[in-house]
Structures are given as structure tokens and as C-alpha cells.
Amino acid sequence: MALYSEKVMDHFRNPRNVGVIEDADGVGEVGNAKCGDIMKMYLKIEDGIVKDVKFETFGCGSAIASSSMATELIKGKPVEEARQLTNQAVAEALDGLPDYKMHCSVLAQEAIEAALKDYESKKEE
Numbered sequence: 232m233a234l235y236s237e238k239v240m241d242h243f244r245n246p247r248n249v250g251v252i253e254d255a256d257g258v259g260e261v262g263n264a265k266c267g268d269i270m271k272m273y274l275k276i277e278d279g280i281v282k283d284v285k286f287e288t289f290g291c292g293s294a295i296a297s298s299s300m301a302t303e304l305i306k307g308k309p310v311e312e313a314r315q316l317t318n319q320a321v322a323e324a325l326d327g328l329p330d331y332k333m334h335c336s337v338l339a340q341e342a343i344e345a346a347l348k349d350y351e352s353k354k355e356e
């Protein structure tokens with residue numbers, strides 16, 4: 232069996248939603264100290280819906296594929312749903328990741344959590 236699913240390879244080669252949202256409502260940046268990879272998520276939220284999401288990932292192929300898939304999973308969804316996105320759901324949507332690459336999907340979950348936290352704190356101001 233190939234190490235990576237076709238979906239992982241597809242999202243790695245043609246990542247969706249790469250880039251920056253200049254006037255983002257929430258921005259989250261996380262990193263993994265062990266591998267040194269960094270992921271940044273930008274959210275545009277309107278009426279409680281994730282209207283747009285973009286990411287920049289300085290990291291491995293699985294991290295790029297995970298961020299790409301994570302953006303697809305939350306785009307157009309209510310904030311509440313985005314908040315519940317788990318790294319397992321990201322990995323499943325990619326048709327699986329090797330065990331030792333699961334931490335890459337954790338980065339995607341954490342980046343979205345951080346961006347939503349930033350959004351919440353800005354809203355309270």
C-alpha cells in the first residue's frame with residue numbers, strides 16, 4: 232500500500248485556500264516544536280458563518296494536505312461546527328495518515344482553534 236492516500240497527495244500538490252486574508256476576523260498561528268513546522272490560519276466570519284478561510288503552512292506534505300483539507304471542511308460552515316473540527320476528522324477526510332504523521336493533522340485543528348480564539352477575543356473588545 233502506498234504510504235500516502237491519493238487525497239493526501241492531491242491536497243499536497245494542489246492545496247486549496249492557500250494565502251492570506253488581509254482583513255481577517257481571526258488569525259491563529261501554531262507550531263510543533265519537535266519538527267519545527269508552522270501553520271497559520273486566517274478566518275473571515277460573517278453572521279456566525281466561516282465565509283472564507285486561508286492558510287500558510289511552512290511544513291511537511293502532511294501538514295500542507297491537512298491544512299488544505301481543514302479549510303475545505305470548515306468553509307461555509309457555522310462557527311460552532313468549525314470549533315468542533317477534530318484532527319481525526321481531517322485525517323479521515325484525507326483517507327488516513329500514517330500514525331507518525333497524525334501530529335500534522337493536530338496542527339490544523341490547533342491552528343483553527345487559535346484563529347477562532349482570536350476571533351472571539353476581538354469580538355469582546
Ligand code: FES
Nearest residue numbers: 266268291294335
Ligand atoms: Fe511536523 Fe508534519 S512533520 S507537521
